[in-house]
Amino acid sequence: MDEKLLEIFKKNKEVAFATSVDGKPHLRIFQIMKIDGNNIYFATSPAKEVYAQLKQNPQVAILDLKGASFARMSGTIDFNIPDEIQREIFNTNPVLPHLYKSYTDLAYLRIQPESADYFDLRTTPPTLIHYDF
Numbered sequence: 001m002d003e004k005l006l007e008i009f010k011k012n013k014e015v016a017f018a019t020s021v022d023g024k025p026h027l028r029i030f031q032i033m034k035i036d037g038n039n040i041y042f043a044t045s046p047a048k049e050v051y052a053q054l055k056q057n058p059q060v061a062i063l064d065l066k067g068a069s070f071a072r073m074s075g076t077i078d079f080n081i082p083d084e085i086q087r088e089i090f091n092t093n094p095v096l097p098h099l100y101k102s103y104t105d106l107a108y109l110r111i112q113p114e115s116a117d118y119f120d121l122r123t124t125p126p127t128l129i130h131y132d133f
Helices: 003-010 051-056 083-092
Strands: 016-021 024-031 034-036 039-044 059-066 071-078 107-120 127-132
Touching: 003 059, 003 107, 016 051, 024 034, 024 039, 024 051, 034 083, 039 083, 051 059, 083 107
Parallel strands: none
Antiparallel strands: 016 024, 016 059, 034 039, 039 107, 059 071, 071 107, 107 127
16 A cells, blocks of 8 residues: 555544445444554444444445545455454554453454545645555
């Protein structure tokens, strides 16, 4: 993944996370739990509505804004996350152990990126770089 995209996702871990069910958009804030190469990982409770939405339609888009630069990515959610990554995410996030008894109480997911865009509104003209994966 391009460094400009990674820089935004690494500096600002809270992203707008969009799903679609029955043609209706649903948007919420998600926290990026881990970035490893092109893999951006998240965690959620399997009891939450977003989990059911992702199971019904795994297509997502995320948007991350840092000042006048922002990145968006769309792709498909993969639920097959290795156990060691699940444990790492749970154990390195200071909030999760306070909310859940065990790492197994969460569903872990990653975006398989299909496309992304980087925007920088500080340049004239504004910078737009499109990426296909």
